[in-house]
Amino acid sequence: MPILSPTVLSTERLRLRWFREEDAAANFAVFSDPEVTRYWSRAPWTELEQSVQMIASTMANCADGSGLRFAIEPLAGGDIIGNVSLFHFVDDSRRCDIGYALASRHWGHGYVSEALRAVIDYGFRELALNRIEADVDPANAASRRVLEKLGFREEGYMPERWIVQGEPADTVNYGLLKRYWDARQGLSL
Numbered sequence: 001m002p003i004l005s006p007t008v009l010s011t012e013r014l015r016l017r018w019f020r021e022e023d024a025a026a027n028f029a030v031f032s033d034p035e036v037t038r039y040w041s042r043a044p045w046t047e048l049e050q051s052v053q054m055i056a057s058t059m060a061n062c063a064d065g066s067g068l069r070f071a072i073e074p075l076a077g078g079d080i081i082g083n084v085s086l087f088h089f090v091d092d093s094r095r096c097d098i099g100y101a102l103a104s105r106h107w108g109h110g111y112v113s114e115a116l117r118a119v120i121d122y123g124f125r126e127l128a129l130n131r132i133e134a135d136v137d138p139a140n141a142a143s144r145r146v147l148e149k150l151g152f153r154e155e156g157y158m159p160e161r162w163i164v165q166g167e168p169a170d171t172v173n174y175g176l177l178k179r180y181w182d183a184r185q186g187l188s189l
């Protein structure tokens with residue numbers, strides 16, 4: 001990806017913006033929660049320093065264009081409540097992966113669907129992506145539902161792709177093409 005300048009995306013209830021050092025405590029609260037990291041290949045965080053390190057690498061990746069991670073900030077105020085990332089850019093093929101996480105106390109209110117809609121649209125329109133991929137644990141029903149609501153299609157299955165906290169875990173591959181996205185505009189998602 002070309003080197004980008006700081007970007008802010010606004011939705012009805014959210015502001016999506018690049019991370020700042022002062023987000024460390026709120027970001028730690030998200031990733032130290034075992035509910036949030038249940039399907040992750042890493043254990044929940046135990047040290048604030050892990051959040052500090054993630055934010056430092058996120059800021060470096062955003063600055064050099066190698067990856068983008070937006071903090072999710074409620075317009076109503078307060079700390080950040082999660083994040084959405086675009087990463088593993090393959091420039092020649094104009095594709096990347098997408099990831100997301102939300103503090104568990106905010107689940108079930110449509111926040112991640114709202115945030116993803118804005119980030120995906122930004123990816124297709126401003127970053128000229130042609131394809132966005134997601135890798136999901138088949139048991140992660142909420143995540144699969146979010147992707148399917150947004151028009152991602154199930155494309156494959158990879159058994160035991162990850163070891164999640166000591167246990168093999170399968171992957172369902174999802175993909176969203178720009179043309180699927182364009183065809184859905186104007187439909188209520």
Ligand SMILES: CC(C)(COP(=O)(O)OP(=O)(O)OC[C@H]1O[C@@H](n2cnc3c(N)ncnc32)[C@H](O)[C@@H]1OP(=O)(O)O)[C@@H](O)C(=O)NCCC(=O)NCCS
Nearest residue numbers: 036100101102107108109110111112113136141142143145
């Ligand atoms: C997955 C996650 C991001 C969803 O965030 P969210 O803001 O609650 O998502 P939304 O409210 O936008 O949508 C969730 C959808 O899943 C549905 N859902 C929630 N739990 C579900 C379950 N156990 N089974 C089936 N559907 C479920 C909701 O009903 C909703 O669908 P609806 O709008 O049709 O009612 C959140 O649960 C999370 O952060 N999980 C931990 C991190 C993670 O797994 N990230 C994804 C890695 S691939």
